[in-house]
Amino acid sequence: MARLYTKDHEWIDVAGKVATVGITDYAQAQLGDVVFVDLPDPGRAVTKGGDAAVVESVKVASDVFSPVTGTIAEANQALADTPALVNEAPEGDGWFFKVEIADEADLGDLMDADAYAAYTASL
């Protein structure tokens, strides 16, 4: 399934029941140098649009929301030691967490790559 995007600048890759979530390249460029990421513990319940993680750059703390309701399956421990991965590879090795999706209907209102590109161009 192709990558989907939220208006809050998260991306989500769905493979079966588990989705990988991160922040977009646009988001990391807005944040600047990332120095700390507060990740959710596996097993934690998250809701669509609710707080799931926090990303801190030198200047600013930002909330990261879960694009879907579900249960955290895994957090990217590489970000604990190397938060700069969020800047270097935001849509690759800099992923934040994996979530087991409770209801795939949550994906219905997310944007595809073209729609997200048009959205960021409008900001």
Added chain:
Amino acid sequence: MTSSAAPLPTVTTSETPLLTTPLAAAHRALGAKMVPFAGYLMPVQYEGILAEHLHTRAGAGLFDVSHMGQAILAGPDHATTAAALEALVPADILGLKPGAQRYTQLLDAHGGILDDLMVHRPHAGEETGDGQDGTLMLVVNAATKAADMAHIENHLPAGVTLVPVKDRALLALQGPKAVDVLARLGADVAAWPFMTAGPATVAGIAVHASRSGYTGEDGFELSVADDRVADLWAALVADPDVKPIGLGARDSLRLEAGLCLYGHDIDTTTTPVEAGLTWSIQKRRRQEGGFPGFHVIAEQIANGAPRRRVGIRPEGRAPAREGAEILSEDGLPIGTVTSGGFGPTVNGPVAMGYVAAAHAAPGTRIGLLVRGKVLPAEVVPLPFVPARFYRGT
């Protein structure tokens, strides 16, 4: 993703058109991200705050600080002009030697801080060319300059006048290589000690230079005519040791250096004693007084302030930001973080805040309330990064 804290404080509203410095086009050409700050559109970063911060500590960083307020206080002689300013600030201005500069604060009747500022006494006749010695040069904060000017003007005796300098820009060149850069551009300033100032020529351009800054590093501030600042900026930024630095790194540099940001670490609710600025009140003023809030400040110097500004090192990697509540080891509220973030040279989170005096000793274990969790932290001495000022030989 959404920001829960603003990247930089601003006092701008949508109804206020933003001012620009004469260097706005130069900043854009260098790829700056521009943000509103204190009513001005200013560069917050060029290549990135981390890289700019680290470059300033290793080489030389060039800052446009033209938004700051410059003014000249002029009277018939030094004693008269100094006495006029001493009625408003707690520093010894009368004892300021020609060529010297001093840090002080405008105080209210309760000893609260209306602004902090630099005061410089030029050599006789340096500004006027007629040998007259009654001039002081002031540099105040951007956000407060209009209020400062009105406050000072309202309290001047006859014969002393305040003239805002509206046709001059201000650059800061900071870092261990700043002095070499200026020497390469022909300025004869290498022997000047920290906190001295005077006329100089940089790249053929007349400036008023001061060996001071806001980073904890050796460096200079250069006041220059608006119509020459673009040439001066271009000459400086062309030097291979120089990179342009935005307000983002200016903030992380001053935080590591333990320096106060007005409106955050100091304001009308804090006194210089609480803020740890008692060193800036010289002996004669502590004894004689004659400045606003003297009764409060003398009492705090004698008996200790009820709360103190302290350095704070959070454990781990999570920064604590301005506004975070400070708790004692047993969980009671004892104060608030006034500046906090990530220190690139420290390579970890750093903060400053006010705590009740009983908790102000370095080594005291404290907690910081961040997003509902208590972050363990410790009170530490300031600065976080040792100052490297040039004190002379």
